[in-house]
Amino acid sequence: MTILEFVVAALALVILIYTVIIYNGLIRLKNNVARAFANIEVLLKQRHTELPLLVDVCKGYMVHEQHVLLAITEARSRVHSAQEKHDVRGLGQAETLMRTSLSQLFARCEAYPDLKANENFLALQERISQLEDAIADRREIFNESVRLNNTRIQQVPDVVLARSFGFGELAYLKFETVALLPVKINLKS
Amino acid sequence: MIDSLIDFLIGITLSFDDAEFVWVMLATLLVCFGSVIALFGFIRHGRIMQDTPTSKIRSASQGFVQLEGRARSLDDKPLRVPGSGRECVWFDYLIEKKGKDWEEVARDTSIYSFYVDDGTGVCAVDPEVGKVIARKKRVWVVGDWRYTEQIIAENESVYCLGQFETDQGGSKAEVLKIGVRVLLNQWKQDRQKLLQRFDLNGDGDIDMNEWNQARQAAMSQVKSATANDYVPTQHHNLVAPFNKSHPYIISSIPQGELTSRYQRYAFGLLGLFVVSGAYAVFMTIVRRDLF
Known part of the structure; x- marks a missing residue:
């Protein structure tokens, strides 16, 4: 092996290692997004299980608000369907609908003192609102992971590998956040 | 200028006897390979830091995460650095006495956990096995004594990268x-x-x-x-990543500054790699008779 061949081989090895680092980085970013989405899915599944319980409790009291309960059932099914298809845009739209419907439900509950006194209802309301907050938090991490991925695949030298291996831009999860529980103001402090 | 540098290097290289040449060659190759390995290490860790999103403690998932918040001592009882007595949540100190040279008399690094509070929750951070990078470093001399200390102070901003675990507490x-x-x-x-x-x-x-x-x-x-007191308590901890190739970093230097620092190190190591590699090739050409 001549010196020139040795130098070329050494440089090729360095470039190869650098390429592997870039490729692994792109895979890591993609996996971060998948992991962030899976973390949202866990919460969506928990909420999917709890919502029928909430609707059942409300049904007995809110006889004249069936359309609100129906909207929640409809939103639940849309969220589930989008989640199954891994359709991030569709999930965002369904989630906005869900939050609006839940917000309407909790607002109308104010007119039903018996329902508001029901312990089951209070526990479910608290639980679902905690889940909504956690979903909103995890959406931030998901969107941050997407932003990091989308930025990285546009940068040099990553763009070369990203295009060659088909790493594409990923969609952000967008939905409106609505406060579900009334804000408690502590007048004592 | 370049000619005189080349002449100088040729002169040095030719002045080595065979045994010296082998040692210098080995040392040069060691620097060359060492710098390229360290270079890729910095690039990799820098990229992991840039590519990991910051989680909120209250909703962080179990696994490798990045957290940002303020340092807080456990039970609101800050540590005191031996020497200056300053309050902190983590310290590393060195006391040296002047002899022929500065001789180490005492040295210690805190192994005690502290909290990172990001406003949504607190997470205990274990600094014992992590790489701790402190912004506050002081060196001062009193008579024949030299004191060097690094601390992370109470309420100082901290940036952490590690394995997030939640202990669900007793049933x-x-x-x-x-x-x-x-x-x-x-x-x-x-x-x-x-x-x-x-x-x-x-x-x-x-x-x-x-x-x-x-x-x-x-x-x-x-x-x-x-009956009315039981509240299930969750305790969040940040520990060394299960994936050994991932870094475990606790730093009072923000992420952006730290990644820039890693980039500078990487450029420096790239320079060292090129120079040592070029010199190894140069030596081979000059002493072709040995090969």
Whole structure:
């Protein structure tokens, strides 16, 4: 092996290692997004299980608000369907609908003192609102992971590998956040 | 200029005898390979830092995460650095005495955990096995003594990268079990009172049946005392990543500044790699007779 061949081989090895680092980085970013989405899915599944319980409790009291309960059932099914298809845009739209419907439900509950006194209802309301907050938090991490991925695949030298291996831009999860529980103001402090 | 540098290098390289040449060549190759390995290490870690999103403690998922918040001591009891006595949550200090040179007299690094508080929750950080990078570093000399200390102060901004774990805390049954054990131990301290209360057959001893009654009494007392107090508590911890190739970093230098620093190191190492590699090739050409 001549010196020139040795130098070329050494440089090729360095470039190869650098390429592997870039490729692994792109895979890591993609996996971060998948992991962030899976973390949202866990919460969506928990909420999917709890919502029928909430609707059942409300049904007995809110006889004249069936359309609100129906909207929640409809939103639940849309969220589930989008989640199954891994359709991030569709999930965002369904989630906005869900939050609006839940917000309407909790607002109308104010007119039903018996329902508001029901312990089951209070526990479910608290639980679902905690889940909504956690979903909103995890959406931030998901969107941050997407932003990091989308930025990285546009940068040099990553763009070369990203295009060659088909790493594409990923969609952000967008939905409106609505406060579900009334804000408690502590007048004592 | 370049000609004179080349002449200078040729002169040095030709001045080595065969044994010296082998050693210099080995040292140059070592620097060359060492710098390229370190270079890729910095690039990799820098990219992991840039590519990991910052999680909120309250909703962070279990696994490798990045956290940003303020440092807080456990139980609000800050540590004190031996030497200056400054309050902090983490320290590393070195005390040296002047002799022929500065000689190390004492050195220690804090191994005590502290909290990172990001406003949504707190997470205990274990600095013992992590790479701790502190912004605050002081060196001062008093007479023949030189003090060097690095600290992370209470309320200082910290950036962490590591494995996030949540300990769900004791179940109600466990809490009751411990409560009963503690109460029974308290009762045992006063044997006279214990006999008065539970020695039903009056034989001056507590048999198995009487002891079971004492246990039941303790259980109902603990149950009524904790009926409204039990709240399941979660404890978040940041530990070394399970994936050994991932870094475990606790830093009071922000992420952006730290990644820029890693980039500078990487450029420096790239320069070292090129220079040492070029010199190794140069030596091979100059002493072609040896190959």
